[in-house]
Amino acid sequence: MLPRAMFFRASPVAARSHVRVFYRSVASTTDYGKTFDKILIANRGEIACRVIRTAKKMGIKTVAIYSDADVNSLHVKLADEAVHVGPPPTGQSYLSIPNIISAIKQTGAQAVHPGYGFLSENGHFVHALDEAGVTFIGPNEKSMFAMGDKIQSKIIAKEAGVSTIPGFNGEVRDADHAVEIANQIGYPVMVKASAGGGGKGMRIAWNDKECREAYRLSQSEARSSFGDDRLLVEKFIEDPRHIEIQLIGDKHGNVYYLPERECSIQRRNQKVIEEAPSVHLDAATRKAMGEQAVALAKRVGYYSAGTCEFLVDPKRNFYFLEMNTRLQVEHPITEYITGLDLVEQMIRVAAGQQLPFKQDDVHIKGWAFESRVYAEDPEKYLPSIGRLNKYIEPKGTGSEVRCDSGIVEGSEISIYYDPLICKLCTYGENRNQAIHTMEKALDNYVIKGVTHNIPLLRDVISHPRFKSGKISTKFLAEEYPTGFKGHALTAESEAELLSVAALVHAKRSIRESTWKAGGGSFIESGVSAAPSSWELYIGTSKDTLKKVQIRQKKDGTFEASIDGKEPVTVNADWTLDSALINTSxxxxxxxxxxxxxxxxxYKLQHYGTKFDVLVLSKQQYELSKHMKERPKLDLTSVVLAPMPGAVVSVAVKEGEDVAEGSELAIVEAMKMQNVLRAPRAGKIKKIHVASGQSVAADEIMIEFFPAGK
Structure with missing residues (x-):
């Protein structure tokens, strides 16, 4: 059993392990007064580390909270004090208002920053803090309740003159009511949770059947994620861009809008890559959206940081989607192009200070991107868990790369929380420069121990359509209609992969030969029994093997020729077995x-994608022609758990006949529910799981009788 409270000061080593921050200050951090002596961060992971960083800069002591699962987490080490608030399930720790209030009383914290997610948009939490005499670093209870509810916020937005999406301005009673509304509005429709965000509790429906299923799944996810299962139904705008306006207001009636962020690259309504500003908006549209967002905020007496999200069609018509009454995940890119530290402004606003700038002082300088690096399988889009046994964040030559993370090498990604590893941000004087910096940063990001989505991020950021700026929320579905399968090798990238694989093999062969020639120790440079040239057969499979001849020249560089083509020089800055191979x-x-x-x-990573590269000698190549292929495992008679998680429900019984595509079970992980469907028509032979049971990745859940029986 962990102690109820644990207090300690972070070591200098732990504090230095985090990231550098870049702000071109619009307002000085020391020119307008003291705020608080101590604040508690009611969150975990990356955002807790982010808030701690700014608090330290402002001379404010910090208190972290942690569950059993987070006892060794980075945010706990970085804070001046830390308090245990419960077991891993969020309802018993990070969502437990009594436990957090107790932590505040134990430490004497004067204010609380909620980060994002968890209790950040919970008006009951704000009320509890008010009663305890503790300042909430965010909006007041009234405006949070008004704008945190998507149904109510749409009504208020209409009253404030804000353009809104057609829909039903009320609570949907049941699935039949959802279908009735959908038919009145016209398909497609979006069924989504009234409370919360982050893509949870949201489903698109194109017909009555999908609408009923969307209602059921969205309601279940909403209840699990937010403790509020109310839903709304609204028109789904086709081919839209998702663009949001950052707001910042103070308690003196000042509210200003900051430049927009585009968040159109999404999967399952969850943002993947964001950028600021948007290539789609012109000055007039930006001003109109900003002024409507400000009007809405003033209507409800809003202060602190907040964001109005809009859908924008190809003709720049825009529709209010929702308001997030908190700091957004993607706030760093706004900080990049404005020079503002939004967390600092939130703290100062909470302390009663006026914003130190006016609307006319806000300008756009440069371009910024944020890639959300997740522990997940980018092909199946399912979370991954495990320990980071190798972790190296990319660095730029200056301030053009920013990594907001809450983990270090050795950290564990658990089943209990969001699998975000890092918010990788890059900056440039223009869009192309920021994209190029992001490409390099992703290539230099070393993550081992968990599956991650860098392959998808790298492929999208270098995609010709993405670089052209012609994107929408349908980008991923349109460009990867059968799902993302990793980088598709071009003639150029394949030649790079084969040449580097040959170089790796040559360098490792030289090391092995010099070791043997030295009698078990490396002999002096220049005295080697290693060959200076190699004939190899290299490919990503037996069917793609190509003849590669590589030789080491007298100057130490290598020269490679593929299938008899003209040799090219291969220069590589690579220490044997180190992670990065910097090549020309x-x-x-x-x-x-x-x-x-x-x-x-060797297993190599190129363009973010992992490749198993076969490297055969001439003799091995000749022998491989006579080897039979191993038969592939038939998985059509079993249904495996796609990820570690909990079984929410099982929809079939043993002996039951099911049609192809029928729902079999639902598995939940990281608050997202995944429906498992029958891979073929057949009869259920054995069910190995039950509702409420935990399952491991690839665990057999359901068996079918063999086909034809």
Whole structure:
């Protein structure tokens, strides 16, 4: 049992392990007064570390809270004090208002920053803090209740003259009512939770059947994530862009809008890549959206940081979507292009200070991107858990790369919380420069121990359509209609992969030969029994093997020729077995990652995607022609758990006949529910799980009788 309270000061090593921050200050951090002596951060992970960083800059002591699962987390180490608030389930720890109020009383914290998620938009929490005489670093209870409810906020927005999406301005009673509304509005419709956000409790429906299922799943997710299962139904705007306006207001009636962020690259309504500003908006549209957002905020007496989200069609018509009464996940890119520290402004506003700038002082300088690096399988879009046994964040030459993370090497990604690893942000004087910096940063990001989504991020950021700026919320569905399968090798990227694989093999062969020649120790440079040239057969499968000849020149560089083509020089800054291979081939500079040796080759990462590269000698190649392929495992008779999680429900019984695509079970992980469907028509032979049971990834859940029986 962990102690109820634990207090300690973070070590200098732990504090230095985090990120550098970049602000071109619009307002000085020391020119307008003291705020608080001590604040508690009612959150965990990355955002807790982010708030602690600014608080330290302002000379404010910090208190972290933690569950059993987070006892060794970075945010706990960075804070001046830390208090245990319960077991891993969020309802018993990070969502437990009594436990957090107790932590405040124990530590004497004067104010609370909620971060995002958890209690950040919970008016009851604000009320409890008010009663305890503690300042909430966010909006007041009244405006939070008004704007935190999507149904109520749409009504208020209409009254404030804000353009809104057609829909039903009230609470949906049941699935039949949802279908009735959908038919009145016209399909497609969006069924979504009235409370909360983050893509949870949201489903698109194109017909009555999908509407009923969307209602059921959205209600269940909403109840699990927010403790509020009320839903609304509104028209789904086709081919839209998701663009949001950042607001900041003070308690003296001043509210200003900051430049927009575009969040159109989404999967399952969850943002993947954001940028600021948007290529789609012109000055007039930006001003109109900003002024409507300000009008809405003033209507409800809003202060602190907040965001109005809009859908914008190809003709720049915009529709209010919702208001987030908190700091947004993607706030760093707004900080990049404005020079403002939004967390600092929130703290100062909470302390009663006026904003130190006016609307005319806000300008756009440069361009910024944020890539959300998650522990997840980018092909299945399912979360991954595990320990980060190798973790190196990318660094820029200046302030153009920012990593907001809450983990270090050795940290564990657990089943209990959001699988976000890092918010990787890059900055440039223009969009192309910021994109190029992001490409390099993703290539240099080393993560081992969990599956991650860098392959998808890297592919999107370099996609010609993305670079052109012609994007919408349908981008991923349109560009990867059968799902993301990893980087598709081009002639150029394949040549790079094969050449580097040959170089890796040559360098490792040289090391092995010099070790043997030295009698078990490395002999002096220049005295080697290693060959200076190699004939290899390299490919990502037996069917793609190509003849690669590589030789080491007298100057130490290498020269490679693929299938008899003209040799090219391959220069690589690579220490054997280190993660990064900084390479130049034919004037093209790129970074590849060496992951590990495999049987007859190496696992390499190129363009973010992992490749098992076969590297065969001439003899091995000739022998491989006579080897039979191993038969593939037939998975059509079993249904496996797609990820670690909890079984929400099982929809079938043993002996039951099911049609292809029928719902079999629902598995929940990280508050997202995934419906498992029958891979084929057949009869259920055995059910191995029950509702409420935990399952591991690839665990057999349901068995079918063999086809034809």
């Amino acid at each position: 081939i034919g004037g093209r500079d790129f970074t590849m990652q060496f992951l590990e040796p495999i049987s007859l080759g």
